[in-house]
Structure formats: C-alpha cells, structure tokens
Amino acid sequence: MTDPYATVAALAEAERDLALEGRYDELEAVQARRAALVAGLPSRPPAAAEPHLRRAAAAQAQATAALAGAVRAARAEAVRIDHGRGAVAAYRPAAPAWPGHSRRG
Numbered sequence: 001m002t003d004p005y006a007t008v009a010a011l012a013e014a015e016r017d018l019a020l021e022g023r024y025d026e027l028e029a030v031q032a033r034r035a036a037l038v039a040g041l042p043s044r045p046p047a048a049a050e051p052h053l054r055r056a057a058a059a060q061a062q063a064t065a066a067l068a069g070a071v072r073a074a075r076a077e078a079v080r081i082d083h084g085r086g087a088v089a090a091y092r093p094a095a096p097a098w099p100g101h102s103r104r105g
Helices: 004-021 024-039 047-089
Strands: none
Touching: 004 024, 004 047
C-alpha cells in the first residue's frame, strides 16, 4: 500500500507542475483528489510523514507563486485591453447634435 503522505506530496507536486505549465483547467481535479486524501488523514501526522509534508509544502508554495504570477499577468493584460478600448473610443465619431441630423458642414 502506498504511503498516503507520499501521495499528498506527489499530488502537490503535480499541482505545482500544472500551474507552472499554465494548465489551469486540469488543476481542479488534482486539487480535489488531494483534498479528499487529506480529509481522511489523522489530525496529527506520524513523524515519518514529515519529509513528505515538507515536500508538499514546498510544492504548494511554488504552485501558489506560479498562480499569483498568472493572475498578475492576466490583470495586466486586462488593463492593457481596457486602455486600448479607450484609445479606440477616441476615434469614434461624435454623436449628432439631435437625432436624424449629422454634423456635416
């Protein structure tokens, strides 16, 4: 039987790898597997679990950093697009003074 703490570490590393590769749509399934496994573990892990839990914590920190970077990049892209819309709007013709009338000279 596989050590559940080793499996927790392996799943955390899989999450990290998916986050680093930008495969965000696959993260939820791995996270659900890990959460289900963790839910069944005792509240106090045995001493032998420590190296696996350290691996899991390190992988989780890397995944969190990768996801935070992706969020920053997406936010910057959204801001860039929003600024571009404003620039394009400046080229829109002015609305007519009253309906049915154009501002032609």
